[in-house]
Amino acid sequence: MKRSVIKGVGGYLPEKKLTNADLEQMVDTSDAWIRERTGIRERHIAAADELTSDLAIRAAKEALKNAGLSGDDIDVIVLATTTPDDTLPATAVKVQQAIGMTHGFAFDVQAVCSGFMYALSVADNYIRTGMATRALVIGAETLSRIVDWQDRNTCVLFGDGAGAVVLEAQDGDSSKADQGVLNILLRSDGRYRDLLVTTGGVSRNQKAGTILMEGREVFRHAVTNLAEIARQVMGSMDVCADEISYLVPHQANARIIDGTAKKLNFDAEHVILTLPYQGNTSAASIPLALYDGVTSGRIKRGDLLLLESMGGGFTWAGALIRF
Ligand code: ACO
Numbered sequence: 001m002k003r004s005v006i007k008g009v010g011g012y013l014p015e016k017k018l019t020n021a022d023l024e025q026m027v028d029t030s031d032a033w034i035r036e037r038t039g040i041r042e043r044h045i046a047a048a049d050e051l052t053s054d055l056a057i058r059a060a061k062e063a064l065k066n067a068g069l070s071g072d073d074i075d076v077i078v079l080a081t082t083t084p085d086d087t088l089p090a091t092a093v094k095v096q097q098a099i100g101m102t103h104g105f106a107f108d109v110q111a112v113c114s115g116f117m118y119a120l121s122v123a124d125n126y127i128r129t130g131m132a133t134r135a136l137v138i139g140a141e142t143l144s145r146i147v148d149w150q151d152r153n154t155c156v157l158f159g160d161g162a163g164a165v166v167l168e169a170q171d172g173d174s175s176k177a178d179q180g181v182l183n184i185l186l187r188s189d190g191r192y193r194d195l196l197v198t199t200g201g202v203s204r205n206q207k208a209g210t211i212l213m214e215g216r217e218v219f220r221h222a223v224t225n226l227a228e229i230a231r232q233v234m235g236s237m238d239v240c241a242d243e244i245s246y247l248v249p250h251q252a253n254a255r256i257i258d259g260t261a262k263k264l265n266f267d268a269e270h271v272i273l274t275l276p277y278q279g280n281t282s283a284a285s286i287p288l289a290l291y292d293g294v295t296s297g298r299i300k301r302g303d304l305l306l307l308e309s310m311g312g313g314f315t316w317a318g319a320l321i322r323f
Pocket of ligand 1: 028029030033034037038112113114152153154156196214215216217218219222252253256280282310311312
């Protein structure tokens, strides 16, 4: 069978940082509250002339460079974002043009903070079925554009950034020893859609809107859903926690990450944590965490990784990948 092997990882964070001390000047909050309740210290904010595509292109070019490939080696780009440059066309085609990819196809997917996992699953299926040999999967966001900077419940949480991976088809023997994506499980449940929404939408009121979240409720579901889907994906490949080198979670809240890690019996040193210095970058957070793990030398070839995410919708997902 064909497996999707990660050949290269890239990431990009805008230059400007917004610290908790900066936020203290903007809303009724404190550095102590933000650190204690979320684990976040600072986040990056895109410059006024920096669009989601600009972030995505920087991450994509680095992933290609690290894979030793050029744009025209790629057959499909799947870009996950909730903050596209424009309502149409897809942000992915801007990336396609920028990397000089003149064949194949490119499109966006939207699953909020689980977007990267959904995009990864789509690309993995193209590779498994032989529709593509190489894929570029990107998570890119300028969440700062849809944050209500007067709402302390949400504005302290989010940041901007982009991460990308290059996947390449490689033969595997269907076992958990294979290199590449071993399995991805996706879930959504629209009954909870109202717990995390924007105040606007193209069809509803022709506005992008700003984020509204019932944080406590999202939190409650997050730990349960994440632990459950992680166990399911591990069970699907007959993998136990001690075979996994790193948990690479969506970075929403340190308490959610700690709670999930505890339920799954992972020690802190086996968890990739970028949240303190990036905040929640939605679809970009998992590829950025992967990028951090790889560039810091912690994630090495052959390591088994458990990825998990939870976001608006609700959407949630779990994946096992041998790097
Ligand atoms: N500074 C100071 N006080 C604050 C702040 C702040 N920034 N924000 C809220 N508070 C206050 C509240 O008003 C509340 O005060 P009250 O008791 O007087 O009403 C008190 O702090 C406690 O509020 P809670 O909402 O109960 O705080 P909680 O401990 O739940 O933390 C948080 C809030 C950080 C939002 C948490 O609930 C969380 O992380 N939720 C999940 C977020 C998530 O995972 N989202 C999914 C992904 S995002 C996506 O898909 C786009």
